[in-house]
Amino acid sequence: AQSVTQLDSQVPVFEEAPVELRCNYSSSVSVYLFWYVQYPNQGLQLLLKYLSGSTLVKGINGFEAEFNKSQTSFHLRKPSVHISDTAEYFCAVSKDDGGSQGNLIFGKGTKLSVKP
Amino acid sequence: KAGVTQTPRYLIKTRGQQVTLSCSPISGHRSVSWYQQTPGQGLQFLFEYFSETQRNKGNFPGRFSGRQFSNSRSEMNVSTLELGDSALYLCASSLSPFNEQFFGPGTRLTVL
Numbered sequence A: 001a002q003s004v005t006q007l008d009s010q011v012p013v014f015e016e017a018p019v020e021l022r023c024n025y026s027s028s029v030s031v032y033l034f035w036y037v038q039y040p041n042q043g044l045q046l047l048l049k050y051l052s053g054s055t056l057v058k059g060i061n062g063f064e065a066e067f068n069k070s071q072t073s074f075h076l077r078k079p080s081v082h083i084s085d086t087a088e089y090f091c092a093v094s095k096d097d098g099g100s101q102g103n104l105i106f107g108k109g110t111k112l113s114v115k116p
Numbered sequence B: 001k002a003g004v005t006q007t008p009r010y011l012i013k014t015r016g017q018q019v020t021l022s023c024s025p026i027s028g029h030r031s032v033s034w035y036q037q038t039p040g041q042g043l044q045f046l047f048e049y050f051s052e053t054q055r056n057k058g059n060f061p062g063r064f065s066g067r068q069f070s071n072s073r074s075e076m077n078v079s080t081l082e083l084g085d086s087a088l089y090l091c092a093s094s095l096s097p098f099n100e101q102f103f104g105p106g107t108r109l110t111v112l
Helices: none
Strands: A002-008 A010-014 A020-023 A023-026 A033-038 A045-048 A057-058 A064-067 A073-078 A085-093 A104-106 A110-114 B006-007 B010-013 B017-022 B033-039 B042-052 B052-057 B065-066 B073-076 B087-094 B105-112
Touching: A002 A085, A002 A104, A010 A020, A020 A110, A023 A033, A023 A085, A033 A064, A033 A073, A045 A057, A045 A064, A073 A085, A104 B042, B006 B033, B006 B087, B010 B017, B017 B087, B017 B105, B033 B073, B042 B065, B042 B073, B052 B065
Parallel strands: A010 A110, B010 B105
Antiparallel strands: A002 A023, A020 A073, A023 A073, A033 A045, A033 A085, A057 A064, A064 A073, A085 A104, A085 A110, B006 B017, B017 B073, B033 B042, B033 B087, B042 B052, B065 B073, B087 B105
């Protein structure tokens, strides 16, 4: 069965500093991985996804993630954060091996707080 | 292009009642998924519909049901509400199950 573990529930960081949000997964089928962001009182927005191909995935707003099969990880990184990046970030894995993006298992989320 | 619309945005019900939540997908999208978000359990998958057929179902009791209409609009129903059903219910739509999902703002349900 698939599962996702986000290792940090909260990450405080100063503006313009780099940040890494950690995600480990377990999957018994082909792996399709996603990072979503949720701003207060809003729905989720897709940041990036790994379906196949290059293990370094670039997303929106300057975020990127690296798929590491041996470490079963998919950590999200940004070299320099802004106040506007303050939000909750969710890592997710597809529940089936057909590449479906509509049936996801989410981690518990990491709250990123960017301080001036 | 209008985004995913969910109605109502806020809802207060009492235990034992039933509730119906509505989701209108982005025009042209035929796939709709529903998720429940709570502080304790996080985001949990409820249902996935494509072309009026339920494609997948999460691990929720039978009190939770859903359907999709020919215009791709979807509804979910919760009967015999319990306090633990208080949550943000999120709907997402996509062109197909294999395309990017776009989420609506959610319906916040409070059960008293």
